[in-house]
Amino acid sequence: MLQTVRMHLSAATRRRALAATATAAMALSISCAGSASAADLPVWDDYSYEGQVAVIETLVKNFEAAHPDVDVQRTQRTFDDLALTLKLAVSAGDGPVVTKVNQGAKDMGAMAKEGLLLPLDPYIQKYGWTERQSDSILARDRWTKDGKFGTGETYGISSLGEIVGLYYNEKVLKDAGVSLPLKTFEDFLEACDKVKAAGATPIAMGTAKQHLALHLLAGISQAHIDASKRSELDDLIYGRGGSWQTPGNVESAALLQKWAEEGYYFDGFQGISGDDAVQLFIAGQAAFLTSGTWYFGDMKANPDIHFMAIPAPKGVEHPLSVGGVDPAWAITALAKDQATKDLAGSYIDYMVSPEAAVEWAKAGYLPSTKLPDDANIDMTPLLKEGVAIWKSLNANDAIGHYPDWSSPTMLKTIDDNMPLLLSGRDTPEAFIGKLQADYAAYLASK
Amino acid sequence: MKQSVLDAPVRKNLIFVLPGLLLYSAFVLGPILAAIYLSFTEWNGIARPDFIGFSNYLSLLTDSNFVTALKNNALLMVFYCLLPLFIGMAFASIVRSLKGREQMAIRTLLFMPYIMPSAVLGIVWHWLYNPAFGPINQILKSVGLGAIALPWLGDFNFALPSVGMVATWYYCGFCMVIFLTGLQRLDPSIFEAARADGAGAAYTFRRITLPLLLPEIRIVLLLTIIASIKSFDLIFTMTRGGPANSTLVPNIYMYQLGFQLNRYGYAAAVAIVGAILIFTVNYIVHRFVRPADGGSR
Numbered sequence: 001m002l003q004t005v006r007m008h009l010s011a012a013t014r015r016r017a018l019a020a021t022a023t024a025a026m027a028l029s030i031s032c033a034g035s036a037s038a039a040d041l042p043v044w045d046d047y048s049y050e051g052q053v054a055v056i057e058t059l060v061k062n063f064e065a066a067h068p069d070v071d072v073q074r075t076q077r078t079f080d081d082l083a084l085t086l087k088l089a090v091s092a093g094d095g096p097v098v099t100k101v102n103q104g105a106k107d108m109g110a111m112a113k114e115g116l117l118l119p120l121d122p123y124i125q126k127y128g129w130t131e132r133q134s135d136s137i138l139a140r141d142r143w144t145k146d147g148k149f150g151t152g153e154t155y156g157i158s159s160l161g162e163i164v165g166l167y168y169n170e171k172v173l174k175d176a177g178v179s180l181p182l183k184t185f186e187d188f189l190e191a192c193d194k195v196k197a198a199g200a201t202p203i204a205m206g207t208a209k210q211h212l213a214l215h216l217l218a219g220i221s222q223a224h225i226d227a228s229k230r231s232e233l234d235d236l237i238y239g240r241g242g243s244w245q246t247p248g249n250v251e252s253a254a255l256l257q258k259w260a261e262e263g264y265y266f267d268g269f270q271g272i273s274g275d276d277a278v279q280l281f282i283a284g285q286a287a288f289l290t291s292g293t294w295y296f297g298d299m300k301a302n303p304d305i306h307f308m309a310i311p312a313p314k315g316v317e318h319p320l321s322v323g324g325v326d327p328a329w330a331i332t333a334l335a336k337d338q339a340t341k342d343l344a345g346s347y348i349d350y351m352v353s354p355e356a357a358v359e360w361a362k363a364g365y366l367p368s369t370k371l372p373d374d375a376n377i378d379m380t381p382l383l384k385e386g387v388a389i390w391k392s393l394n395a396n397d398a399i400g401h402y403p404d405w406s407s408p409t410m411l412k413t414i415d416d417n418m419p420l421l422l423s424g425r426d427t428p429e430a431f432i433g434k435l436q437a438d439y440a441a442y443l444a445s446k
Numbered sequence: 447m448k449q450s451v452l453d454a455p456v457r458k459n460l461i462f463v464l465p466g467l468l469l470y471s472a473f474v475l476g477p478i479l480a481a482i483y484l485s486f487t488e489w490n491g492i493a494r495p496d497f498i499g500f501s502n503y504l505s506l507l508t509d510s511n512f513v514t515a516l517k518n519n520a521l522l523m524v525f526y527c528l529l530p531l532f533i534g535m536a537f538a539s540i541v542r543s544l545k546g547r548e549q550m551a552i553r554t555l556l557f558m559p560y561i562m563p564s565a566v567l568g569i570v571w572h573w574l575y576n577p578a579f580g581p582i583n584q585i586l587k588s589v590g591l592g593a594i595a596l597p598w599l600g601d602f603n604f605a606l607p608s609v610g611m612v613a614t615w616y617y618c619g620f621c622m623v624i625f626l627t628g629l630q631r632l633d634p635s636i637f638e639a640a641r642a643d644g645a646g647a648a649y650t651f652r653r654i655t656l657p658l659l660l661p662e663i664r665i666v667l668l669l670t671i672i673a674s675i676k677s678f679d680l681i682f683t684m685t686r687g688g689p690a691n692s693t694l695v696p697n698i699y700m701y702q703l704g705f706q707l708n709r710y711g712y713a714a715a716v717a718i719v720g721a722i723l724i725f726t727v728n729y730i731v732h733r734f735v736r737p738a739d740g741g742s743r
Contacts, residue, residue: 087492091491091492207600208599208600266578268597269577272578276576415688
């Protein structure tokens, strides 16, 4: 009898437990479903450096505080991982609603063409983003349905500006007898010669990984182009024609090759990665480094390091500087309903707001949105130099382009052939010819 | 005699195989079939794949990068297969002659690289080879050999051997262990008889040890050939196929085509050709490297 009662109790307890579990599960699923449809915002970004992570986490917290019903589900990826996974994830229907996406044909162009990104033009008008960033910058996020770059609807907007310029170590230059500031390209060449003669390394270079050589090539080439004559470069990047086979490109390639042959780079630069070369430069092992403003945070470690645009040759009044903006914020096709699209638009609006720009500047990064005039920011000397150059470039419409945007395969073509140029196995003409062949093949395929 | 449940007809036993078969189909067979299908298409990873027949395979025939990748892979086989085989056999002979703790210590030390993830080793060796910070060049310079302190992974001639030497270092411990087990399997009386008949060490090795170790040699060749053809992680972490494709192998090329250039159909064709190569080379090894009596293990 006792056994029977225990069994009955046990069965009753089990039933109650089951019912309670089922109720709890239903309640949980209802609450989850409710939050998923109302206020979950999956976001992918590529802010993976320590300083960047601190800023973006602050910005996300601020946004959530201003939108208490929104849960931003942020996924952090490196630049390379983002490029590898984004298209496949969104096309499989299991990716972010808001994402960073790299401009150019390979990523943004391909996604816009396939309808995986939504145009941001309604939000540009609604929030007045054209007041914050120049049209020349926003043009880098424009694509037509038939794959024309630089025109059509706008699919993204960026938080950070980027300038590829000339870092220089004041102490190394002064020790070599170089007088500053460098005003012309000829001054830069003369400074390199003096540093070499003094027994130091003129230019920090590492070609095993990253793209320092590409930045040096493009930086020199574009510094020879006046902003008033930029149309051919714009045509090249936007796939409207243009050519790689310009005297400027060939001469720049020849200069890079000459410097490699005459020992102007680090000893063994072919086996050193770009990041390692940057660390050597920070340690005072070279006089110059051509790279982007994204290294501002690292450069703070050495107060002798300063930043300037690559100086132009005489006669070029407003030289172009390679650069533009970091990968853009975009809304994916996974934003199905208007409420989700508007939420995504509002998130991006905050990310490119003056308030966000101030947060980036405080952390030493160059915001692409104009800083408020009354912003009280204790900027690092490097950032002050960067902001001044950014303002000047914007005012003169002199922000150049990353040349690898000219075709989806250009970066690989450059990576494959740059070692051949620097080792003297290819002539400058042959090297530029290969880039032109890649570009011509892309134009033919469009 | 009581019958086993497995003595039932095949169709009834299929139920026991079904869970494994489903998992195999989902994670192995399905992707293989998908890769075969994709290799006949042009697909950018987003839009619908376009069926293009054998075009990808025909393009591979005239693709200079693919030919370079195959040549590099053939060269790497020296470092992945032949050198570990010879060095592993030598190590096995040496270790076998040691006793007790000495043998265990040396055996463990030589085998240790094999238990490490090869991607981690690639990163470590990338640092060791670094011309600016790496200890290899620092040592060379400190002993007056600065002239041969090369940018190992950035030099067209030395990048492939530099990567290959790491593979040799990685696999020779594994080969040694296989040969050690083989040597332990051999009957000592055979060697005593050879010694009594006046056979020298070299003669004994060539005419007795080597033929008796053929089953182990075959296993080592099969496994290292598979490893060499599917090599990816070491090269990816050390050179990514550079400089200028001098360490490019089919799997790196497949990765670049798919994930950097969005040519997934063409990348799948590279993968299928790589798989066919593995089957072909291994069939040749399986067919021709076997004991004289034709026995197979």
